[in-house]
Amino acid sequence: MLEAKNITxxxxxxxxxxxxxxxxxxxxxxxxxxxPSGAGKTxxxxxxxxxxRPWKGDVLCDGQPLPRTGTCPVQLVGQxxxxxxxxxxxxxxxLEEAGEVxxxxxxxxxxxxxxxxxxxxxxxxxxxxxxxxxxxxxxRPKYLIADEISTMLDAVTQAQIWSFLxxxxxxxxxxxxxxxxxxxxxKRLATRIVNVTTGKTTGT
Amino acid sequence: xxxxxxxxxxxHLQTHHHHSHTASSHHERGHHLxxxxxxxxxxxxxxxxxxxxxxxxxxxxxxxxxxxxxxxGEIVAVVGASGSGKTLLADCIMGLYEPNAxxxxxxxxxxxxxxADSLATVRGRAGGIALVPQSVxxxxxxxxxxxxxxxxxxxxxxxxxxARRVKLFERYGLDExxxxxxxxxxxxxxxxxxxxCCALAGxxxxxxxxxxxxxxxLDLAVKAxxxxxxxxxxxxxxxxxxxxxxxxxxVADRVAVFRDGTIVEETSVESFASPDLLKHPFSKAxxxxxxxxxxxxxxAVEGSMQQGFGACVSAGGEKPSSVSGKEEA
Numbered sequence: 340m341l342e343a344k345n346i347t348x349x350x351x352x353x354x355x356x357x358x359x360x361x362x363x364x365x366x367x368x369x370x371x372x373x374x375p376s377g378a379g380k381t382x383x384x385x386x387x388x389x390x391x392r393p394w395k396g397d398v399l400c401d402g403q404p405l406p407r408t409g410t411c412p413v414q415l416v417g418q419x420x421x422x423x424x425x426x427x428x429x430x431x432x433x434l435e436e437a438g439e440v441x442x443x444x445x446x447x448x449x450x451x452x453x454x455x456x457x458x459x460x461x462x463x464x465x466x467x468x469x470x471x472x473x474x475x476x477x478x479r480p481k482y483l484i485a486d487e488i489s490t491m492l493d494a495v496t497q498a499q500i501w502s503f504l505x506x507x508x509x510x511x512x513x514x515x516x517x518x519x520x521x522x523x524x525x526k527r528l529a530t531r532i533v534n535v536t537t538g539k540t541t542g543t
Numbered sequence: 544x545x546x547x548x549x550x551x552x553x554x555h556l557q558t559h560h561h562h563s564h565t566a567s568s569h570h571e572r573g574h575h576l577x578x579x580x581x582x583x584x585x586x587x588x589x590x591x592x593x594x595x596x597x598x599x600x601x602x603x604x605x606x607x608x609x610x611x612x613x614x615x616g617e618i619v620a621v622v623g624a625s626g627s628g629k630t631l632l633a634d635c636i637m638g639l640y641e642p643n644a645x646x647x648x649x650x651x652x653x654x655x656x657x658x659a660d661s662l663a664t665v666r667g668r669a670g671g672i673a674l675v676p677q678s679v680x681x682x683x684x685x686x687x688x689x690x691x692x693x694x695x696x697x698x699x700x701x702x703x704x705x706a707r708r709v710k711l712f713e714r715y716g717l718d719e720x721x722x723x724x725x726x727x728x729x730x731x732x733x734x735x736x737x738x739x740c741c742a743l744a745g746x747x748x749x750x751x752x753x754x755x756x757x758x759x760x761l762d763l764a765v766k767a768x769x770x771x772x773x774x775x776x777x778x779x780x781x782x783x784x785x786x787x788x789x790x791x792x793x794v795a796d797r798v799a800v801f802r803d804g805t806i807v808e809e810t811s812v813e814s815f816a817s818p819d820l821l822k823h824p825f826s827k828a829x830x831x832x833x834x835x836x837x838x839x840x841x842x843a844v845e846g847s848m849q850q851g852f853g854a855c856v857s858a859g860g861e862k863p864s865s866v867s868g869k870e871e872a
């Protein structure tokens with residue numbers, strides 16, 4: 340189980356975004372985070388994936404705090420792929436950061452072999468996002484955090500990538516925490532919705 | 544800059560180059576606000592299969608023979624697959640090219656034939672072309688965002704620009720304190736709104752909006768599109784590049800479906816009410832893939848539309864697949 344227990348966090352010079360906020364995600368669950376723009380959805384994603392440490396409280400994966408070194412069992416795919424990849428290395432090297440990437444994963448995400456030799460600025464936003472997803476899944480996470488991952492994809496690619504991700508989540512029995520501004524997509528995917536400002540849970 | 548008039552082919556105002564008009568749009572002074580004709584963009588690159596020092600240069604074409612136009616008072620939505628060259632089209636209209644790009648074709652803006660130099664003189668200017676870029680990395684990381692929206696002003700007009708900025712920030716629910724922040728302090732949705740304010744503040748004639756809504760919640764996205772609508776109704780033109788068809792259909796007059804570097808279908812908004820009214824298989828596939836409809840991508844693959852996905856057809860089997868998360872849950 341991935342848990343955030345009574346966390347308090349904010350950025351320097353501002354009032355805390357959350358005060359004693361808790362959330363727990365079981366494997367196999369698909370939890371949507373809902374809140375208005377600027378309320379801290381992305382920050383919560385970063386906290387859950389270990390990119391930020393809470394001021395107070397703990398983030399635990401299966402009862403253990405997130406490891407500070409090595410591969411994190413919680414992987415984050417962010418909302419701006421163009422900022423998530425090193426602009427000075429080729430795509431193949433960016434992928435290697437996660438270790439061995441199975442070929443089936445690449446073909447399922449529609450990553451073409453000729454893209455491997457390119458630099459990030461030579462690919463479109465949607466193409467870059469596929470690499471980010473492949474990199475996150477290749478790290479064999481127990482939980483996947485998806486922060487607006489399909490906003491830069493067209494409808495066809497969005498449907499295709501989510502259908503692949505749902506299969507993958509089922510097969511590996513992973514948990515998913517995701518943010519989406521599309522109510523229709525949230526309704527399709529979520530098993531429950533957590534409001535980040537109030538901490539309340541609703542079904543779909 | 545060439546000063547050729549572009550009125551000759553517009554004597555029959557309602558019947559020309561295969562598009563229809565909506566009631567509100569028109570040809571001001573007998574020409575399009577923006578016309579792109581037979582545009583091709585290719586990239587020079589070294590042959591990746593050749594040995595390192597012996598590699599020859601070749602050109603890989605990304606956009607081929609593309610024509611599109613925007614009238615005064617009109618929003619044209621360009622929808623299409625990711626990676627089909629939508630952003631390249633936007634960059635091209637702004638005169639922003641990668642160093643290795645080969646661009647041919649013509650761009651006419653307000654009746655004048657534009658080259659890269661003349662495009663540079665109209666972009667971001669009053670009465671010119673403004674871009675809402677796709678990537679938030681277009682914001683200057685070292686400049687407070689309020690200043691970026693106001694821009695640099697000549698003596699005497701600074702206060703007017705500041706007042707305009709305050710008004711825009713208010714409209715988009717950005718607090719005054721946001722103006723003093725740097726881009727890294729903004730959330731995704733806030734950064735997106737700042738980019739919108741930047742484009743609207745410049746008093747342009749034409750807005751090229753490249754994916755302006757991701758990261759905005761529905762209310763804000765609708766507000767942004769309403770602003771585009773108002774902007775067009777006041778005599779501007781908008782090219783709305785997006786994959787969010789549902790949102791685009793709310794405000795657009797015409798929809799151009801873009802795929803693999805060219806426009807496969809240009810149709811009225813009404814055609815998207817039902818897939819039967821759409822002609823091209825890719826337009827139909829887009830309709831079916833919407834989460835509001837079937838959320839399926841089978842049509843796109845069966846129609847052999849997605850070359851890159853050949854591998855996953857064999858892996859995924861032939862049955863039509865659609866996401867059925869609800870049943871499992």
